[in-house]
Amino acid sequence: MLDGAPTPVPGREDALDVATWGPPADVLGLRTAVAAFLVLRFDVPRPKSLTSGDHLSRIVEAMYTSLRTGSSSTFRFEAAGSDSTVFARLADLLAEATGLRYDEAQGELVLRVRRGVRPGPSGDPGWDVLVRLGSRPLSARRWRVTDFPGAVNATIAAAMVRLGEVREQDRVLNLMCGSGTLLVERLSAGPAAEAVGVDLSADALTASAENLGAAAHAGDARLLTADCTGPALVEAVGTGWDLLLADPPWGTLHGTHATNAEVHAGMLQAAYDAAAPGARFVVLTHEVKVMERCLRDADALWRIRSTTRVFAKGHHPRIYVLDRT
Known part of the structure; x- marks a missing residue:
């Protein structure tokens, strides 16, 4: 449970500070968080001080807390200078104290070490150690048994579902469904009157079927x-859909930048034709300029309710929530 409202982390637009009470494992159910970390703040001038007794014991205790939320046999650092002798010494001490093996590339339990973001008692920001809860990011869903190139991040998909609202009377249509991430996240959030995924790729539909089965939504x-x-599209699915979801090609793994304007414009028209009056259409796209231009041209079809900038593997796509005019 949250103990107060989340607060932004200075200088980190992709992170929030959240105080909780109750078992740390409770946060593992967060659907729209990529990962959860225990944050330890140390009023020390340099990382070398973390190897001392009291500081080291705090880190070890946090690592054991993480192990109680998900088993790990290895750990690693995510930090500038993680290949230095200071971090080698810290790794040896933590391995000895916890019995975990240090694996600098593939370690399951992740420790981030970074300069502090808030002044400590001495006025200096000191250093923070962040210990990830669980052996996998929260975005790594257990139902994903089949990967597909360009699949949307499950955390972003969950955010799209939330922004589009979950109503059990909705008929839900997932355009360009790929490996089924949006379908699974929508059905995991609550029942729907009907749900359909559409794609041109037979491999994508096979991946969708396998992931839906693994999520118990076959x-x-x-x-x-x-x-x-x-x-x-209308010939295949008919009309009267209340919630439409789409993650059109970004022109990298699928499609091309040269054809994406045509794809986006055609998608907006086809979705309008299939949608019920008052329907919501939630679209994730990295082709922001293309999408904005297509929406201006389609202003008689869709009205923008909101746009949300997100982060995805170095990209900054946007989630558009549209209302059918």
Whole structure:
């Protein structure tokens, strides 16, 4: 449970400080967080001081807390200078205290060491050690048994579902469904009157079916083959859809930048034709300029309710929540 409202971390627009009470494992159920870390703040001038008794024991205790939320046999650092003799000494001491093996590349339990973001008692920000809870990021869903190139991050998909609102009477249509991430996250958030995923790729639909099955939603959604950028969509799925979700190609792993304007414009028109009056359409795209231009051209079809900038593997795509006019 939260103990007060989350607060932004200075200088880190992708992070929030959250105080909680109750077992640390409770935070592992967060759907829209990429990872959760225990934050230890040390009023010390340099990382070398972390190897001393009291400081080291705090880090060890936090590592054991993480181990209680998910088993790990190895650990690693994410820190500038992690290959230095100081971190080698810290790794040896932590391995001896916990019995975990230090694996600088693939370690499961992650410790981030960084300059502090807030002044300590001495006025100096000191150093922070962040110990990740669990052996995997929260975005690594257990239902993902089949990967697919360009699949949307599950945390972002969960945020899209939340922004689009979860209503059990909704008929839900996932355009360009890929490996089914948006479908799984929507059905995991609550029941729907009907759910359908559409894609042109047979491999994508196979991946969707396998991931839906692993998430225990195999019987909750239908998968269809159709082009989501033209009249073939309505021919395949009909009309009257209340919530539409899409993650169109970014022009890297799928599609091309040269054709993405046509893809986005066709998607907006096809979605409008399939949508019910008052429907919501939630779109994730990295082609921001293309999307903005297409939305201006389609202002008679969709009205922008909100835009949200997110982070995805070095990219900064946006989530658009649209209302059918």
